[in-house]
Amino acid sequence: MVRxxxxxxxxxxxxxxxxxxxxxxxxxxxxxxxxxxxxxxxAREAFQLEGECVKLGEVILDENIIGSALTHDVxxxxxxxxNHCYVLLHVYLTDLSKLNQFDNSFYLKDxxxxxxxxxxxxxxxxxxxxxxxxxxxNNWECVQQKIDDCMKGKDCDx
Numbered sequence: 354m355v356r357x358x359x360x361x362x363x364x365x366x367x368x369x370x371x372x373x374x375x376x377x378x379x380x381x382x383x384x385x386x387x388x389x390x391x392x393x394x395x396a397r398e399a400f401q402l403e404g405e406c407v408k409l410g411e412v413i414l415d416e417n418i419i420g421s422a423l424t425h426d427v428x429x430x431x432x433x434x435x436n437h438c439y440v441l442l443h444v445y446l447t448d449l450s451k452l453n454q455f456d457n458s459f460y461l462k463d464x465x466x467x468x469x470x471x472x473x474x475x476x477x478x479x480x481x482x483x484x485x486x487x488x489x490x491n492n493w494e495c496v497q498q499k500i501d502d503c504m505k506g507k508d509c510d511x
Contacts, residue, residue, distance in 0.1 A: 432509055
């Protein structure tokens with residue numbers, strides 16, 4: 354009888370010890386206080402970054418060699434959402450009266466790395482000849498819209 358009592362007492366103690374264990378931490382307690390991966394620049398920093406982006410765009414324009422029948426220009430845009438400088442290089446015919454006969458090309462480049470992110474080329478006012486690359490698009494209009502979004506400071510993920 355004493356032996357049965359001892360076994361029952363042992364099981365009771367084990368049950369009490371098991372019930373008094375500390376609870377596992379809740380999911381909220383496990384989460385670390387992780388700040389944002391990117392802190393947007395202050396207005397002053399954004400102004401400086403935009404100025405630097407313009408300079409990077411001018412370098413890309415200077416390094417782009419074209420023939421005498423073509424001309425080119427750039428538009429630079431610092432995007433604070435992505436912390437990138439985007440440069441849109443536009444290459445087109447000097448004689449605009451013949452624009453319908455020749456290519457009209459737009460190249461989106463990363464201003465810091467000069468990497469080509471996307472491009473599209475169209476010929477004519479109602480383009481039937483075109484080429485495009487970037488943004489996992491399946492037509493040049495899609496690429497054009499995505500490039501426009503990048504240059505307007507919207508989300509941009511080439």
